[in-house]
Amino acid sequence: MTTTTAPLRGKALLQKLKELAHLPRRETAKQCGYITGSGDSERVNLTDFYNAVLAAKGLELDPEETRDGRGREATYRVSVHANGQIVIGAAYTKEMGLKPGDEFEIKLGYKHIHLKQIEGDKPTEED
Incomplete structure (x- = not known):
């Protein structure tokens, strides 16, 4: 059972990663709310989890998708x-x-x- 309902982001995600450092990656992602489906069809979404970790550390892999049109990188x-x-x-x-x-x-x-x-x-x- 997961401890969060919405995926963690930013500082909250980084703090949770420190707390869960002893767990495997899939379980850490699951505990941080990166799951899709429910019950038997529940899957861990590692791609979104890794992207959120990188974004929380200040590295955007797809900055074009997150831009709001007011300037460019x-x-x-x-x-x-x-x-x-x-x-x-x-x-x-x-x-x-x-x-x-x-x-x-x-x-x-x-x-x-x-x-x-x-x-x-x-x-x-x-x-």
Whole structure:
């Protein structure tokens, strides 16, 4: 018999995992409410359980499904626009701590581009 009716999520799930660390995975998932069906047809839903554990720890496997349309997650991919430009979005520049006016030297390699931030007046030479 399960101890919960609705599947646990977030901090409550992580706390319950600590309490049930001695149990096998299927029993832990069952105790956390990740079951479908009832009686003899009762099944443990390990996929939803694992996804909930990952989400509780801050890792979303399918972020597109949980988005509400008000913005996008950074994908760390860019594409060349029709006018030939490559745009690096605000999410990336914010993460790197860049400010308007920061300059970069472009170094072309075989199938890659390196952007090296210019410190002061002179570009850095590392390659």
